[in-house]
Amino acid sequence: TAGKVITCTAAVAWEPGKPVTLETVEVAPPKAHEVRIKILYTGICHTDAYTLSGQDAEGLFPCILGHEGGGIVESIGEGVTDVKVGDHVIPLYTAECKECVYCKSGKSNLCIKVRATQGKGVMPDGTSRFKSKGQDIYHFMGCSTFSQYTVVADVSVVAVNPKAPLEKVCLLGCGITTAWGAVTKLPGVEGSTVGVFGCGCIGLGVLNGAKFKKAARIIAIDTNPNKKAWAEKFGATEFINPTELPQGKKIQDHLVEITDGGLDFTFDCTGNVHVMRSALEASHRGWGVSTVIGVAAAGQEISTRPFQLVTGRTWRGTAFGGIKGRTELPGLVDEYLAGKMKVDEYVTHSRDLKEIAEGFDDMHHGDCIRCVVDM
Ligand code: NAD
Ligand code: AHE
Ligand code: ZN
Numbered sequence: 001t002a003g004k005v006i007t008c009t010a011a012v013a014w015e016p017g018k019p020v021t022l023e024t025v026e027v028a029p030p031k032a033h034e035v036r037i038k039i040l041y042t043g044i045c046h047t048d049a050y051t052l053s054g055q056d057a058e059g060l061f062p063c064i065l066g067h068e069g070g071g072i073v074e075s076i077g078e079g080v081t082d083v084k085v086g087d088h089v090i091p092l093y094t095a096e097c098k099e100c101v102y103c104k105s106g107k108s109n110l111c112i113k114v115r116a117t118q119g120k121g122v123m124p125d126g127t128s129r130f131k132s133k134g135q136d137i138y139h140f141m142g143c144s145t146f147s148q149y150t151v152v153a154d155v156s157v158v159a160v161n162p163k164a165p166l167e168k169v170c171l172l173g174c175g176i177t178t179a180w181g182a183v184t185k186l187p188g189v190e191g192s193t194v195g196v197f198g199c200g201c202i203g204l205g206v207l208n209g210a211k212f213k214k215a216a217r218i219i220a221i222d223t224n225p226n227k228k229a230w231a232e233k234f235g236a237t238e239f240i241n242p243t244e245l246p247q248g249k250k251i252q253d254h255l256v257e258i259t260d261g262g263l264d265f266t267f268d269c270t271g272n273v274h275v276m277r278s279a280l281e282a283s284h285r286g287w288g289v290s291t292v293i294g295v296a297a298a299g300q301e302i303s304t305r306p307f308q309l310v311t312g313r314t315w316r317g318t319a320f321g322g323i324k325g326r327t328e329l330p331g332l333v334d335e336y337l338a339g340k341m342k343v344d345e346y347v348t349h350s351r352d353l354k355e356i357a358e359g360f361d362d363m364h365h366g367d368c369i370r371c372v373v374d375m
Contacts (some may be wrong), residue, residue: 002075002085003029006036010147011356012132014062016054019357020146025064025137027149028129030077035157036129037089039375041170042145043068044359046200046271047295051140052360055298060121063138064130067093069145070170071375073159080154082326087159088166090173092325093118093141095155109324114153118142124153143173146356148375158326160333167350167372168343169333171201174320175370176343177332179205181321182267182291189213192264195255196220196236197279199227201346201369202293203269204234208342210265211235219263221251224366234342252281259284266290273300280304283313292317346370 006027011020030036048065050056073087083089097103097113117124121138129151130137130144142156160169179202183189194210196203199222210218211234219238220231228239242251256262262284268276271294280290281304290313292302302315309315323329335341349371351359359371 005029006074006149008148009353010064010130010132011066011353012062012137013052013065016052016059016061019360020052020065022354022356023132025147026131027147027151028131030075030080030129030151031123031125032078033080033154034077034123034151035080035083035089035154036074036076036149036151037071037091037157038074038149039069039071039145039147041070041167041375042066042373043171043173043175043370044356044363044373045174046363047174049360049363050295050297057298058119060138062132062135063121063140064144064147064150065140066145066147067091067141067143068170068173068175069143069150070166070173074149077154082154083157083159088162088164089157089159090169090325090329091143091145091150091152092156092158092329093143093174094320094323094325095142095153096324096326097155098326103324109320109322111155113155114142123151145173146373148353155326158329160330161337164333164337167374168347169336170372171343171346171370172329172332172336175201176205176341176346177323177329178202178293178318178321179269180209180332180341181323182206182293182318183209183265184213185322186265186289186291189215189265191216193217193259194219195263195266195279195282196231196269197267197275198222198269198294199224199231200269203267204230204346204369206267206269206293207231207234207236212340217259219255226366230369233345250278252278255282261285262288264288268292268294270294271296273302276302277304280313280315281308286312288313290315347372350374
């Protein structure tokens, strides 16, 4: 198949607000510094649904969504050195070129090399590798894992230990890694107090990372009472349902009271801007650090009294958990294989590609942590 167009099936998002539909797509061979991957499994992330809904400022249609995949390299373009045919790989929506000002800074994982074209739904040369019904189809987040074959830039893919089951470690392409990195990369978590708002895949990953880092007190906060058991399984030492507080009592005031001044670290894992404010205000005067992970709907803004920051709280955020994919993801896969990081436990639903639209519905049910699609 190398060098030839591959005809396969993909879930295409034709227009915002409509379910994805299965289509026959033609996938062109990889050009120089590109990799064609046979995708075997993919998770569905809330960000896929968010873009499909039409809320993403960068959303382009028609496109092939999906950015939490695992697969095998089918062929490589000229100049590709880091992966070879047959490698088990995870596509990276946060690329790592190791050359740009961000990669070299040692301060950020936000590689700039392919970010502009990625945001425009095309490969670095400005064109798409996908066609369906005679029409070009846009790429998404540099990954497009809802296709049986996809093409990505060589800076946007990493080979991982082939002993790791791809139907599980595909989830390291987004949610689990984001959450894990967001907490484990912070200095000072050992012995500290941590508050996690929202116990979906992201919140559970933060809880698990906080436990791994030996935080002393880990408080999970969720409006869904069924999340208590989940939170405790992933490392929470306490669970609070804010809807059960006395009328008019703010969750941040309650947390400040029970922690003698606030939490050392808090995390928004909901994408709700009001929760982001609560998380910031629940962090400790003088040194609290609050991390935004949730993606808010287009047009939403955060607010708080500036006094909250004047009095020593830090408001920060993270994309892909600050993880540099090519350098660090293979190590995370090994931590999973060594039993240090949960992955299997997040998979609550499994679907065949034929049922991928139902997989989007699964995600909106409170009992779904992650749905993995068998391509
Ligand atoms: P999810 O919907 O599975 O989980 C959200 C949880 O928050 C649910 O359990 C829900 O009950 C709870 N919740 C809702 N309102 C609440 C409130 N007012 N107070 C407390 N809890 C509340 O979502 P997820 O997959 O865990 O993703 C969470 C967010 O992270 C999404 O916005 C997603 O787009 C974003 N995300 C960001 C990145 C990144 O790189 N920054 C990566 C992946 C996902
Ligand atoms: N494209 C949107 C924002 C969407 C967004 O914030 N994406 C997160 C990843 S969510 C993964 O599930 C992210 O990493 N953003 C950083 C980046 O460079 O894309 C918009 O508002 O335009
Ligand atoms: Zn995601």
